Amino acid sequence: MKSAIEMEPVFTHALRDELLQFAQARRRRRPLWFLGAAGAVSVLVGAGVATAAILGLPGSPVSTSLTEQIVVEGSGSGHAELGTVPSDATHVAVEFTCLSAGGYRVATIQITCASLDVGSRSFFDLPIDDLEGSAITIQTSDSRAWKVTAAYIDRKTSPWAVNAKGETYGVINEVGTPDLIAVEMQAGGVGYVRATDLAFANGDPEAHDFRSPDEALRWQEEAAGTSVLLPAFESDGLTQIGVFLVSR
């Protein structure tokens, strides 16, 4: 049975706005390597990050558009009909714009637009299985307006490359982490940091051999707010070409 204890609505709403602003203000401080983890190039576009840095790197997604973009606008719950599904389509590349503040459910994706998000676009790739036939289902209340731009795509993840030492290199993706991780270096440009260096810098328990969770938490407390510079290499893992800043 659901407990009657819930956060007070006015407080909840205000906290939500504060959290989004907090996240908005700090999101750019994260290194580029992390963005690869999203596994979808379109998300990077959505985040307003230069995609050129990651596009084409080993391990990044490669999408081929199979159809023209279809634009559907509406308000309240409805469907965006995309037409016949091409046989080689794996995903639908979706650009969703909320034109009102509030909650939307776009197929399986929950999107909540605070007042500061109105008019902003979210980008994501929906697996074909999440469509209802050949349509994207949008659920929201009657008064909330939205716009969907979508096209069928064939999305594949390119394999990581292997250097002369037998180390894998490329971007972090849904498969996992390569030995050498693509990063945007402090002075710009793409370099590679060692996964082991990064895991250690980030306080990954497996890299540290912490003896207890207490020890790990103590490390996190001490590291909080500090930065460390890691060497960034060419894909050979030998030639240092710059540094990568990890902020903790």
Place this chain on the structure above:
Amino acid sequence: MSTDEDDSSTWARALAGDVTAFGAIFDRHRDRAFRHAVYHLGNREDAEDATAAAFLELWRRRATVRVVDGSVLPWILVTTTNVARNIDRARRRYRDVLRRLPRQAPSTEEAELLLQGRLDAQRRLAEAAPAIDRLGRTDRDLLMLTAVEEMPVATAAEALGISAGAARTRLHRVKTRLREELGSAPAEVSS
């Protein structure tokens, strides 16, 4: 709709800088975190601060957040516990955000509900409470997540950064110890 219970894709979008996805994570887990905080702190204002701090920590430490079984909830609950234990430090760290949040004095009815919620939760462990207070932090967290939050042992273990085997051993030890101290094991504590 498979993503209802699964945070993985939403969390990935949040990590990629989509703050609306971060909002969705908040919407999904805020009440559970708040109730967890109420259990530890017993009053609305402290629990609100702890919940706020836990979600601010979720974003600040997002690079090291563990997604357990497709969910960030275990991480949020462990963090809520830690924040609740040291609420003053959390308040100092997030002073600027916290003081902007609107507060409403809880009605008498609400205050009773909050107290009742804490008592209900505590009653489940009442027999063992003094003995639980003497447990180490990891054992206490483990017991809290499995007995109070009814989380599977493997999930709680992962959230605490220990192996499932170690968690079972710890729970077994805790159970034995509580049994010795209390004369019988509380029903909720199982290994």
